[in-house]
Amino acid sequence: MNSDALIELVATHLSLELYCHVLVDPIAVPDNSEDSLITHLAPLGESALIRVYRDDLPHAPQLHPLLATLASPGTSPSHSLLALSARAAQRDIHRHNRHVCGWILSKEPAPVIAKHLAALCRLPTNTSNTVFQPIYQPIRLELLAATFERVESGPWWPIKHWIFQTSGAKLAAVKGEPGARTALPAPALRLQSDVALIQRFLSLWQALRIAPSLPPFAAVRASNLIDDARKVGLSAPQDVLVLAVHYLCIHPRLHTLPAIRRHIEDAINQHITLAASFARYSEADWRHMVTKLPRPEEHA
Template sequence: MEFDQKITIQDRLNQHPNSYRYLLLDPLKSVSIINPLHLQQLQDAPEVRAIYTVLRGDLPHSPQHCPRLVLLAYPGEHCEFSWLASSEDYARSEMLQEKRYLCGWLCSTTAPEQLASELAERFNNLIENTVTPFFEPLRFELLQAMEPDGLATCLWPVNHWWYMTSTGDICVQTGKVAEEKWVPASDTALTQQEIPGIFSLLQAWQLVRPVLPMDAAINAANTWLNIEETGHFEKENRNFLSLCHLTLAVDIEQHPAVRALLEQVIANPSLRLSRLVSALPDAVWDELEKSDKTSAA
């Protein structure tokens, strides 16, 4: 769910004065020591109430690399810091980086120590036998796109979770009490496993189209997974074919010459589909364009 981008995140947090207000950060992404969001800067800031570690099951011996829940305001307090408004700009600057430091702004009626424990339990048990760092914004964005109701129950006791999308918009997911434990669908779990490839595809798409559509993340995820169903492609070939689907007006796989190339790269993954396709004669592209115009008519 989106909200009015003209209203600042600080205003949003202050619309919930009866809740604790938080910032969620991921130290696996390094930031400059002079950045006001750096953990050392926050620890020294008198207005920051406390910082809590959210333990990850896959980092048992590296608590310094686990997410941090920064308490910004107690219930009844006004949340107002000079650096809080600029945190939106910082989050936007990270939107298509592989690792992102600022993961979200949260409000909850649950006190920080208990909330940190609750979040750790969700990260470590969302998908069986797998630690799922769904607090990472791209993962979160895809979960919200695929199963928003399930995500809502997973987040509880977080009342509101705001995050920066991969296209630079701030969206919010509300939490709700779960009647039973949410078990993500198989395609949802598979998408979480394929995050590195989906991210690489988003980056490549943004190079071709600097301003991506608002639903770019879920479109990239669906395309990436659909390509896998058509053949066992090496990552670079899979990325190229996915990008063709997202950016070209024609379905190049429909042409016999392209299908022949696809069979070659499936048989020999060391071949680069991008090079083979770029060497196709102009006549093939003319035929593809004509077929596209015919299907459109």
């Protein structure tokens, strides 16, 4: 992602009747930091800035996300402000909490969008209650969007286009359609609860340098591998994480090997961690074990 790519994408989606807003989370970067985008948005004036209410932080309004209007219908956003926000988003890629939570294009002004975003964050639970989840955070948004068979059927409207930086540092957008709101898919809340584990996975993935960069929707891939690790019976987060990373680095059918299956059973029944069991194997051992398995693409 770079500034020119963002400016071009916004220009592509921004029609005359739409506002252009940018959403910024102050929790990620202190207001007094030189990396804070909020300081640079202040000259827009108070009328262009509104907070998105967080149910879980009622007594700390300074920590509520800030929605800033960059352009009103019939006008274009400042290229310098878009470029500034793009650079701030680029600095976000190694943060667990992103500072820049996307660029929102809508017919509605900021107060309406702020209220809508606050409502989106109230996810239903199995007990008919709701729980606050900051789904405006880009990784959370990426995971939520992935639960819908058709992304457009998600609860985005009156947001027409929500442009954001994915977990793989690429620009993507969810598109809202009027009247297209469907029930929240069953995995949605569970995925939001998994975000901390997914972020740990992504940090390890980056550190391992398996490829020059992560794939565009790396968080979705990480979530799928974590699900695969749970399907073999693991529940302890560290064991799940260890097996999921080995699925990524070594082979997605690793659990079918008798020796690995025994280690999984030990982790489940005797609480011997997979990390301790796997530590005995050298790179040569792993390479030898993989020769007993079909090529990964044969299981696609």
